[in-house]
Amino acid sequence: MSLFIEANQLKKRYGQKQAVNGLSLEIRRGEVLAMIGPNGAGKSTTLDLLLGLRRPDEGSVRYWCAEPRQHIGVQLQSTPFFSGFTARENMAMFAAFYGVRLSRRQINDLLTRCGLQDAGKTPAERLSGGQQKRLAIAIAMAHEPQLLFLDEPTAALDPRARREVRELVTSLAKAGTSVVFTSHDMEEVHKLATRVIMICGGAIIAEGMPDRLLKQYQAGDLEELYIRLSGE
């Protein structure tokens, strides 16, 4: 099976606001899928629906296996951690939620891979914003998932950290991990994504490989396309 997730006609409403409106999409094996769109477009709600964190009002989500959570890694926008625990303890704890017992060496390797080699003993809430973001990504990778969801992984990062995260995503994709990420940085999306989905008003308004999208809409770059299609 070449699909990880297949979502059909998803709808989700919060009070008067229709956050997701009849959205259908597929997540394929081996791809790096970028979900872009303005704030409030429904990206995070779509991620929540795909992850089973919320129930759709209508529509369905189908997965490639019976217990997909075991094989999916998640980094949320809010980078939540258990307060009072060090970066290392948070990693061990979240890995244990997936039934994985990490050795000290494995934790150190993961932290090093995410540029956090000196932060292992620091309480997670005392890390800088960029470090917290990287710790959240390290935690998402702890159980070696087949599919990784990253919600704005480079937001609030300095240029160096941004580059490190991009390199990390590229290396994960090369190693066979599928990645779904959201971002407002169109240059980053163009560099990383093999496929782009643009969401606006809770529905997909454009979809395809970055270069094909540019050709199809005769746009100079993704930012121009984004502004044109989203009406921003």
Added chain:
Amino acid sequence: MFTIFKTMLLGIVRDAHTLFWTILFPVAMLCGLGLYFDDPGYAERLLAGVLAMNVLFGATMVTAFNVMAQRNRGVYKLLRATPFSTAAFIAAMTGARTVLALTVSVCILVTAVLLFGVSLSLAGLAGILLALFLGSICFTAIGFFAANLSRDESNVNMISNLISFPMLFASEAFYSLHNAPVWVKTAAQAQPFHYFVKALNLAVTDGRFSGELWTALAMLTGFAALFLAAAAFTFRWDTERASRGRALYRTSQRHSPM
């Protein structure tokens, strides 16, 4: 499960605020009141009262605040994306809290024995530990329940106070209800803290497993089961009311394979 339990226990022990309220405060209270009243008969009641109150506030209030804070930070939302079950998470947190309560209680017991000459038989000690074990589970579950009913910090404070204080006042933790109005006595019997205090009092004073002690322990077990079920049933993953669903979805309902 063990890693989660161990890390949670470490987190509790490392928290200075928790340590103060759950260890130093009850020991200081026992010493202060014990020295002030200076009555061997009252020392036994005081010991049972301090043990019970410590579990009530330590388990209910601290758990309620922790659960609320973790939920507001989004920890549970991330936890929900993992295959770990709600029931197992509640069990791990309750287990860590129970171990802490038992450890603190041993400190209080040792203080009472050394400072006020309270004598305890082996059966009495076993009864105390069993009551503390069941009480910790019950009141930690009540803490979860209080947090599940709350939306923010001020809310959780009010709700946990609304639950804890009536239970404390309608109990025989520090005074007798012998002359209290009938409705107070009746209300007292409808809440778990009454049976918790009763079990501790009986274990301390009688020093044996009497039928009355078994009945109190059985009632406490019943309340613990009731509130554990209520905690799991009302558990909320995030702060938004829109998503306040039942936590214990069946996996097959949430994830339909292709």
